Amino acid sequence: xxxxxxxxxxxxxxxxxxxxxxxxxxxxxxxxxxxxxxxxxxxxxxxxxxxxxxxxxxxxxxxxxxxxxxxxxxxxxxxxxxxxxxxxxxxxxxxxxxxxxxxxxxxxxxxxxxxxxxxxxxxxxxxxxxxxxxxxxxxxxxxxxxxxxxxxxxxxxxxxxxxxxxxxxxxxxxxxxxxxxxxxxxxxxxxxxxxxxxxxxxxxxxxxxxxxxxxxxxxxxxxxxxxxxxxxxxxxxxxxxxxxxxxxxxxxxxxxxxxxxxxxxxxxxxxxxxxxxxxxxxxxxxxxxxxxxxxxxxxxxxxxxxxxxxxxxxxxxxxxxxxxxxxxxxxxxxxxxxxxxxxxxxxxxxx
Ligand code: PEP
Ligand code: MN
Numbered sequence: 399x400x401x402x403x404x405x406x407x408x409x410x411x412x413x414x415x416x417x418x419x420x421x422x423x424x425x426x427x428x429x430x431x432x433x434x435x436x437x438x439x440x441x442x443x444x445x446x447x448x449x450x451x452x453x454x455x456x457x458x459x460x461x462x463x464x465x466x467x468x469x470x471x472x473x474x475x476x477x478x479x480x481x482x483x484x485x486x487x488x489x490x491x492x493x494x495x496x497x498x499x500x501x502x503x504x505x506x507x508x509x510x511x512x513x514x515x516x517x518x519x520x521x522x523x524x525x526x527x528x529x530x531x532x533x534x535x536x537x538x539x540x541x542x543x544x545x546x547x548x549x550x551x552x553x554x555x556x557x558x559x560x561x562x563x564x565x566x567x568x569x570x571x572x573x574x575x576x577x578x579x580x581x582x583x584x585x586x587x588x589x590x591x592x593x594x595x596x597x598x599x600x601x602x603x604x605x606x607x608x609x610x611x612x613x614x615x616x617x618x619x620x621x622x623x624x625x626x627x628x629x630x631x632x633x634x635x636x637x638x639x640x641x642x643x644x645x646x647x648x649x650x651x652x653x654x655x656x657x658x659x660x661x662x663x664x665x666x667x668x669x670x671x672x673x674x675x676x677x678x679x680x681x682x683x684x685x686x687x688x689x690x691x692x693x694x695x696x697x698x699x700x701x702x703x704x705x706x707x708x709x710x711x712x713x714x715x716x717x718x719x720x721x722x723x724x725x726x727x728x729x730x731x732x733x734x735x736x737x738x739x740x741x742x743x744x745x746x747x748x749x
Contacts, residue, residue, distance in 0.1 A: 400520045400548030401472050401493060402584055404435060406647055407613030409474060409493075409586070410638060411438035413628040414451065415458035421465050423620035427635030429469040433642060436493060437465060438474045438615060442482055443627055444499045451626040459489035466490065474522070479506060480513035487519065495522035498554055498591070501537045502526040514544040522550045522586065522615075529556040529569050534576060538583070550584040551576055552615055553606070555592035565594020565631070568602070574609065584612035590631045596622070599633065603645050610650060682734070683741050690742030700742045706735065 401407070410428050415421050421439060428434045439462055443453040454461070459475075466473045472492035477483045478500045486494055494514075500506050501524055514521070521541050526533040534551070541549055553573040555566025577585050587606035589599045603614055619625045622632035633641065652658075693700055710731060717727040 401436060402520050402522065402548055402550040402586075402613075405612060406433075407435050407584070407586065408433055408642070409436040409438050409613065409615040410434050410618045410635075411436075411474075412619045412625065413440055413590075413617045413632060414443050414626055415439040415441055415454045415461055416451075416626050417454075418461040418464065420620060421458075421461045422468065424618060424635065425465040425469045425471075427620055428618060428638070429471065431635060431639045431642065434471065435613075436472050436474050437462075437469060438495075438617075439465075440627070441475045441486070442478060444478060444497060445627075456485060459485060459491070462491070463489050477510060480509050483510060483513040483517075487517065491519075493520045493522060495552065496524060496537060496541075498524045498527045502528060502530075502533055504533070504536055504540070507537045507540045511540040511544040514541065514546055517544075519546065520548040520550075521546050522552050524552040524554050524588070525556065525572065527557045527566075529558075529567075529572060531572050531575060534572070535579070538580065550586055550612070551580070552586045552588050553592070553611075554588035554590075564592055564598070564602075566592050568592050568605075570605070570609065573611075577610070586613045586615050587611045588615045590615075590617040590628065594631050596631060596633055596637070599631070600641050600644060603641070607645060607647055610648070679734075683738065686738040686741045693742065700739055710735075 410431075412420065412424050425437055428437060439458065441453050441455060441458040441462070443451065445452055462473050462475070473490075474493035474495055475482075475486050475491050476497045477486055477494045478497060483494060496507065496510065500510070523534070523537050523541060526537070538549065538551070551573070553568070555564060555568050556572070558567040558569075561567050573585055576583075587603060589602035589606070592602050593599050599616065603616075606614070616638065617628060617632045618635055618638050619629075619632040620634060622629055622634060625632050690700065710728075713731055714724060714727060717724065
């Protein structure tokens, strides 16, 4: 079993290694919180724009080595090319992580995989910055091809323009699908890059723990306000301790017949509704087919914008009565409408 296979793993440390003092002060603060398992620090920083702090490089690895000795905890750094891998291993780094800007690039992930061949280390793979699950799967497969046994996934959110609730939108359905496909691979939440702001971290962590994540990777700096990178999202070790006290780790199963009886009844009810939902979709698509044929006969466009607008508004109003979330309802209705259009276009024969 590797370090990253530990249940409830907590990885914490600064966004960037900035100085020996900053590293040591942060690390000693974190060590006092007894639940920290791994110390993280960014040594090479991929910055969107030039001119910012791009990381301490090799010097940072020397500080990290001292920190590791002082706190007796394993350490983790981001690697973005084979040279980083070589340097990190030379300085005794225990866990390498592939950053979001690297997971998007199969060429570089492949190069990193080649560099890892024959080496026994642990690797975390962050989700790609764009919401493409195949890039995340592809990176996992490439690293597995290097015969790395201990691999974990880190969910840090996805770039989405015009979103101010998060720095990187979580799109929870993507990590949920990764968990379904790779149920034995640990899933770790990085609330810092999802949230981008300190006051959002607790809520994001709790959501991830409710989804049965295995742990957390979170940024911490002894004095976040003077951090050279990601100042708004880093927590002091003291604040991190408070946050960790306030989150609830949930269990997967319970051996309690009262719970089991109740959940079984509720699940049966859901199952019946789901079956009904599918038969309603079936009936609805059959009507769409007839409508499609009728429009075709009369040489009419499939999309009737005015009618669609009227129906959508009516259903959105009705949705309020049923207390349905407008964003959820709109997505469902738009998808049903789109599928109905597809049916009409393709004039699929009736089954
Ligand atoms: C980081 O962890 O500091 C980092 C750069 O993360 P990401 O690759 O998720 O942006
Ligand atoms: Mn960061």
